[in-house]
Structures are given as C-alpha cells and as structure tokens.
Amino acid sequence: MSNILIGVSGGIAAYKTPALARIFIKAGHSVRFMMTEEAARFIGPLTLAAVSGRRVSFSGGEEDSPVSHIELAKWADLCLVAPATANTIGKYASGVADSPFLSVLLALGCPVAFAPAMNCNMLSHPAVRSNIERIKSWGAHIIEPDEGDLACGDTGKGRMKDPEKIADAVLNILGERPVESVAPEMSAGDTEPETPEADGDKVKDILEEFGGRTLEEYLDNDETEEESLEGFAAGRPLEGLKILVTAGPTREYIDPVRYISNRSSGKMGYAVAHAALDMGADVTLVSGETGLVSRVPDTVIAVSGRDMAEAVEKRVSEYDILIMAAAVADYAPESAAPEKIKKEGERLSLELVKTKDILKEASLNKKEGQIFIGFAAETEDLEKNALKKLFEKNLDIIVANDVSRKDIGFDSDFNDVKLFFRDGKVSETGKRSKKDIAGIIVTEGAILAGGGK
Numbered sequence: 001m002s003n004i005l006i007g008v009s010g011g012i013a014a015y016k017t018p019a020l021a022r023i024f025i026k027a028g029h030s031v032r033f034m035m036t037e038e039a040a041r042f043i044g045p046l047t048l049a050a051v052s053g054r055r056v057s058f059s060g061g062e063e064d065s066p067v068s069h070i071e072l073a074k075w076a077d078l079c080l081v082a083p084a085t086a087n088t089i090g091k092y093a094s095g096v097a098d099s100p101f102l103s104v105l106l107a108l109g110c111p112v113a114f115a116p117a118m119n120c121n122m123l124s125h126p127a128v129r130s131n132i133e134r135i136k137s138w139g140a141h142i143i144e145p146d147e148g149d150l151a152c153g154d155t156g157k158g159r160m161k162d163p164e165k166i167a168d169a170v171l172n173i174l175g176e177r178p179v180e181s182v183a184p185e186m187s188a189g190d191t192e193p194e195t196p197e198a199d200g201d202k203v204k205d206i207l208e209e210f211g212g213r214t215l216e217e218y219l220d221n222d223e224t225e226e227e228s229l230e231g232f233a234a235g236r237p238l239e240g241l242k243i244l245v246t247a248g249p250t251r252e253y254i255d256p257v258r259y260i261s262n263r264s265s266g267k268m269g270y271a272v273a274h275a276a277l278d279m280g281a282d283v284t285l286v287s288g289e290t291g292l293v294s295r296v297p298d299t300v301i302a303v304s305g306r307d308m309a310e311a312v313e314k315r316v317s318e319y320d321i322l323i324m325a326a327a328v329a330d331y332a333p334e335s336a337a338p339e340k341i342k343k344e345g346e347r348l349s350l351e352l353v354k355t356k357d358i359l360k361e362a363s364l365n366k367k368e369g370q371i372f373i374g375f376a377a378e379t380e381d382l383e384k385n386a387l388k389k390l391f392e393k394n395l396d397i398i399v400a401n402d403v404s405r406k407d408i409g410f411d412s413d414f415n416d417v418k419l420f421f422r423d424g425k426v427s428e429t430g431k432r433s434k435k436d437i438a439g440i441i442v443t444e445g446a447i448l449a450g451g452g453k
C-alpha cells in the first residue's frame with residue numbers, strides 16, 4: 001500500500017477532495033494532506049485532518065504539521081495536487097518555493113500528478129497552457145479537467161474531474177488500476193492503461209458508500225447546495241470510533257430541595273459530543289442537568305458526581321476516547337438529609353467530603369491505545385495547573401481555559417483554550433465558537449486514536 005500526499009490549493013473544487021481521499025483510504029492507502037493558505041478559504045484544515053486522521057501541513061501556519069517539508073516529501077510515494085489552481089501550477093512551473101506547500105512540491109522524489117480546476121478562459125490562457133506543458137515535460141501527470149458548467153457560471157473546459165476518475169488515474173500511476181475512463185485525456189509522459197478492460201467499478205462502489213449515493217446524486221438532492229457540499233466534504237471520517245463525553249455541572253444535594261453546584265452550562269461538552277456525532281463517531285454523552293437539548297441518541301443523565309462516576313466507570317473500558325468536559329464537584333455532602341432542613345438557628349454548617357476524581361480513577365485502568373482528554377478550568381496559573389492535571393491523571397490532552405475572563409467560558413458560546421499534549425506540544429485556539437473548538441478537540445483526539453475505521 002502506498003503513501004499518498006494530497007495537496008489542496010485554493011479553488012472551489014476543494015470540496016471534492018475529501019471524497020477523493022476516502023477512496024484512497026478505503027483502498028488501504030495512507031493519506032496525508034497539505035494545503036495552501038488560500039485553500040483554507042474553501043475547505044477547513046480540520047475537515048482534512050479528520051478525513052486523514054493526521055494533522056494537515058498548512059501553508060497558513062496555524063495548524064502546521066510538525067513534520068518538515070523534507071520529511072513529508074520523503075514520506076510520499078505519490079503526490080496529487082487536487083484541485084490545482086492556475087497560481088500553484090504557475091509557481092511550480094517557475095520553481096517558486098515561497099510556502100511549505102511549494103517547498104514540498106520541489107522536494108518530492110516521487111511521481112506528481114495535478115488535477116487542474118479553473119475557469120475555462122484561465123485554462124486556455126497561453127501562460128497557463130505553457131506552464132502545464134512545461135511541468136508535463138518534466139514528467140508531471142496532468143489529469144485534464146472536464147468540460148461542463150463551471151462554478152463561475154461559464155460553460156467550458158475547467159471542471160476538476162470527478163473523484164472516482166482522479167482516483168482511477170492516480171491508482172494507475174501507482175501501477176494498481178486501469179484508467180479506462182481517464183486515459184484519453186491523461187497527458188503525462190507515462191500513464192498508459194495496462195488493462196483497459198479490467199474492473200472499472202471498484203472506485204464507484206466505494207464512492208457510493210457515501211449515503212448510498214454517488215457524488216452527482218449527492219449534489220442533485222433537495223438540500224441547498226451549501227449544505228450538501230458541506231455534508232459531502234465532511235463525510236463520516238470518525239465512523240467506527242467510540243467516544244464517551246461528559247458535560248455540564250453536577251448537583252450535590254444537601255436535602256431534597258437544595259443542592260451545591262457550579263456555573264458550568266454544559267455548552268462546551270455538548271458541542272464536543274455533537275461534533276463527534278457529526279463526524280460519524282459512535283457517541284455516548286453523560287450529562288449533568290443542563291437544560292440543553294442533546295442530539296446524541298445515547299444520552300445518559302447523571303445528576304450528582306457519584307452518578308457521573310458510576311456512569312463513566314461502567315462504560316469507559318469500551319470506548320476509544322474519553323472526553324471529560326463535565327464540571328464535577330470536588331466536594332459534596334456525604335449524604336443528603338432525607339427531609340428539608342428546617343430554618344432553625346443563626347448558622348448552619350455543612351460538612352463536605354472530597355468526591356471521587358473520575359478521570360484519575362479511570363486512568364488507573366486505562367487500556368493501551370485509549371485516549372483520555374480532560375479540561376482544566378482555572379482562574380490562576382493556567383499552565384502550571386493544567387500540566388499538573390495532565391500528568392497526575394495520565395491524560396493525553398488537557399484543554400485549559402481561563403474562566404476568570406468575562407467574554408468567554410461559562411455560559412458563553414465562545415471559548416479560548418490551550419491544548420497541552422503529553423508530548424509537550426501546546427496549541428492555542430484563540431477566541432472561537434465552542435462549536436469550532438469542539439471540532440478541534442475531537443479531531444486532535446481522533447488523530448491520537450488513529451482515526452476512524
């Protein structure tokens with residue numbers, strides 16, 4: 001099986017690239033993505049990371065992979081640029097290396113294929129044609145675009161070939177498949193189909209697994225174009241991965257009508273559970289009382305810390321990832337008074353006892369390959385306290401946020417967190433919606449767990 005590096009540059013057709021990658025993955029190949037800064041305007045690095053189960057090398061810097069451009073170039077058995085913009089082709093043809101993306105292209109020692117996608121006039125411009133001819137003369141494979149309606153409203157040649165046809169062409173370059181449907185337009189030096197009559201439906205079958213529909217059918221359905229493209233691009237990259245999420249505050253009852261709780265709204269944990277669900281994971285949400293509506297079919301309400309500990313202990317061994325976003329009380333009354341405590345006397349003392357540390361307990365029986373992610377809501381010494389928890393509780397990632405800030409955190413739809421990883425890596429999200437941050441947390445966890453099956 002081969003290592004396929006997919007470079008995504010900034011064209012509308014980038015939405016088709018995750019479907020293309022899934023074909024390679026389903027066929028047993030390893031896929032890594034790199035993307036230009038402009039490409040991030042068309043598709044999120046997170047979507048690509050979730051599809052490949054690996055961090056994306058991103059010329060925008062923010063999500064850049066720790067893998068250097070030379071390592072990435074050495075890793076690849078084949079590099080496919082899809083979509084390939086006029087700009088990227090032009091820069092490659094001129095030997096420009098002013099971004100990690102272009103540096104990788106120049107450092108490659110393996111076959112490289114380009115699937116151009118652009119407006120028909122751009123494609124027929126002499127500069128673009130001459131750049132294409134130039135890179136072809138060096139042995140680059142060009143998977144010529146199709147004719148048809150273009151995103152800009154024009155009709156002509158410029159549509160990126162459909163994923164199954166590109167996959168056919170690439171697998172053929174790797175010596176694995178025929179390129180029956182693509183051969184007449186393949187224009188690189190060395191990609192003659194070897195067995196043109198062989199099975200041409202395998203790739204189509206794989207694509208049809210996307211909701212039982214082909215790409216065309218998917219795009220022709222009743223949803224708005226934006227929704228349908230988003231859904232198709234996102235796919236279900238975490239299918240097969242089991243994720244247990246806890247959310248919300250716990251209530252520690254003093255008597256039948258009074259309890260001690262905390263300011264957690266549950267929004268962050270619910271966002272995490274929903275992000276995992278939307279990426280196709282098999283999710284269980286264990287939630288305190290929040291008043292939020294869960295879309296997770298397997299949602300278990302656990303009112304007290306004790307209930308939550310029980311719910312987690314019972315299940316955790318069956319999950320690939322545990323994400324503990326719940327704010328569990330650290331201290332609670334040993335037991336609640338059976339009747340409402342009467343208003344007598346000037347003072348009332350409550351004795352509280354330390355509750356079980358759910359994550360610490362779970363970490364004692366942590367299984368090989370399991371990924372545990374915790375949260376640290378701090379008002380001081382964020383980094384020191386977060387790192388202490390990371391190691392004390394044997395976590396893989398700790399998500400730390402400063403809850404003293406008024407504009408984020410409790411009850412807000414926004415957050416600004418730092419992710420501390422066991423290997424010393426630290427990544428900051430900056431202020432973003434809890435939905436975005438949830439996507440980052442789930443993706444990072446999935447990458448550590450080895451992605452969906």
Ligand SMILES: Cc1cc2nc3c(=O)[nH]c(=O)nc-3n(C[C@H](O)[C@H](O)[C@H](O)COP(=O)(O)O)c2cc1C
Nearest residue numbers: 009010011012036038039085086087088117118119
């Ligand atoms: C909405 C929109 C769609 C675009 N689609 C394409 C395209 O399909 N092909 C192309 O070559 N350029 C396209 N462009 C222009 C590129 O995004 C632009 O040239 C950019 O600098 C490419 O950068 P990159 O090659 O580093 O990704 C588009 C621009 C916009 C705003």
